[in-house]
Amino acid sequence: MYLRRKIDDYLKEWKNSEERKPLIIKGARQIGKTESIRKFAEENYTSVIEINFVEEPKYRTIIVDGYGADEIVKSISRIDPQKQFIPEETLIFFDELQEFPEIATSLKFFAQDGRFDIICSGSLLGISYQRIESNSVGYKNDYTMYSMDFEEFLWAKGYQDDVIEDMLEHMCQGKAFGKAELYTFEEAFLDYCILGGLPAVVREYISTNTFTGTLQMQTQLLEDYKEDIRKYADGLDQTRILNVFQHIPVQLAKDNKKFQISKVAKGARFKDYRGCIEWLRDTGLVNVCYCLQYPELPLKGNYDEEKYKLYYFDTGMLVAMLDEEAQEDLRANKNMNVYKGALYENVVAEALVKSGYGLYYYKKENATLEEDFFVRTRDSLVPVEVKATNGRSKSLRTLIKSENYPDIKFGIKLIKGNIGIENDIHTFPYFCTFLLKRYISWEMSSTSISGEKKQAGISGGSQSLS
Structure with a gap:
């Protein structure tokens, strides 16, 4: 059972933006980051390449040939030839980024390349974020996710x-x-x-x-x-x-x-x-x-x-x-x-x-x-x-x-x-x-509008909710 989250709308807006950059989603563990990203990916992409740097440490070698998009894609496909990289229809999801912050250097090159969408996520990113920031400044969007608020609880x-x-x-x-x-x-x-x-x-x-x-x-x-x-x-x-x-x-x-x-x-x-x-x-x-x-x-x-x-x-x-x-x-x-x-x-x-x-x-x-x-x-x-x-x-x-x-x-x-x-x-x-x-x-x-009315000598009631 998937629980509706506020990040759902943000991810849709991000994908629909022509200026979108690789996205880094921060937040404590167990708040639903991975689940929300997977749901979004399944509904919006033909191919989803998910790499978890905790569960699959072998992928920490994908930068050995360089940080360019072509080099990274080639390295991933060498490890797993079944992964499909379809231009404009592929999301690459780097999960548990805190275990391999070096991959953040590649975000600049993926942003310049533009063929694939990139989302990075991880818990405890704050403790290594300065390093991630320095490796990708200017070439990423950031989103901080939290546990469910009362509005999301009511939705549930x-x-x-x-x-x-x-x-x-x-x-x-x-x-x-x-x-x-x-x-x-x-x-x-x-x-x-x-x-x-x-x-x-x-x-x-x-x-x-x-x-x-x-x-x-x-x-x-x-x-x-x-x-x-x-x-x-x-x-x-x-x-x-x-x-x-x-x-x-x-x-x-x-x-x-x-x-x-x-x-x-x-x-x-x-x-x-x-x-x-x-x-x-x-x-x-x-x-x-x-x-x-x-x-x-x-x-x-x-x-x-x-x-x-x-x-x-x-x-x-x-x-x-x-x-x-x-x-x-x-x-x-x-x-x-x-x-x-x-x-x-x-x-x-x-x-x-x-x-x-x-x-x-x-x-x-x-x-x-x-x-x-x-x-x-x-x-x-x-x-x-x-x-x-x-x-x-x-x-x-x-x-x-x-x-x-x-x-x-x-x-x-x-x-x-x-x-x-x-x-x-x-x-x-x-x-x-x-x-x-x-x-x-x-x-x-409402206060601003009321003040303008008073200055203009116009009396008015409370502003209605649009």
Whole structure:
């Protein structure tokens, strides 16, 4: 059973582009890269040449005669004469690129040759990507793939695009969901949070309509990621990287969720662990949320690299790391607030990253002013607050109302509850997080149009959703 993914549309657009270059698809392991590429290849090419540099190390010799397209094609056909290279109708798929980054040098020559389409993919590409980039700069396209987001999960459950559009329309109109709608989406979102977005786990759940075996699959995948750390991390960093990776739930369980290296191991110092955080980030296994120096634009360069929060790239990994009591509380009592809201924050961080946002938070020294996340538009900053219930939002109100923060015009509050817009605080259920980028784009467009009407002396209502 193939699960529809967002990369499907991207791959079609890539193939239809006359300017397409060899494509490199990055992302953590087990997120569905190979499966999606194969599905696309089968539907769009007469001949598909798939080479896996882990399973077929013999193909690492294909560059011995040179990096040109003719030389590579000749070398591949020498190893396997059955492979057919039909100009304009062939896709060459180099999988597990991290095991043989040298092949990236050939992308320039394939791009210039133009007879064959090329897709490269692999896990943990981030740790060797600088080398790949230097070998193919200017002659490739890049695409970062993630585990399934909530929209893809809804597709897997059989929901169509019109349901998603209706959710967005509720947000844009500030119209609360009906009780039945709210209950349905909250239940689906709870299931998604428990399962995470790794396709193998979701597929098992969809095919059986139960959670049977899903925790065991999550646990095994977690062990696979740890084994990758042992395999690909160098020297003593293996232990340090594993310590950081396994310590994330403990630190997220604290009221102050800032990651503290000093708590990872006795005598641990930031300078000794800096490379570990970067390694985990580059492999796609964690999302790093940096503390802003001040809540204003621009965001890049306006943060303290020694103050950050760490989240797993997929909330299913956090669930697999929960202790037995927390597991039971989550599954039996539907308590999403396990580990003091760690699950809520992780799933929001994950959704923001999958929407293309960087992660930033703010905590004012020696003060109560703090905010969980910030996202930006072209010319404004939007604070995003994560709340277990629809309670008071003192920090959010301060950021919106105070003249000290001119880049902030409105804020977003995510809750286990319904939609509501009041006093420039836009409140949405957690399950709407994946739509925030589309909503903010609409809000900025709507505000701009309203402003133009006011300047022209024209009164008008809210913009309708096209």
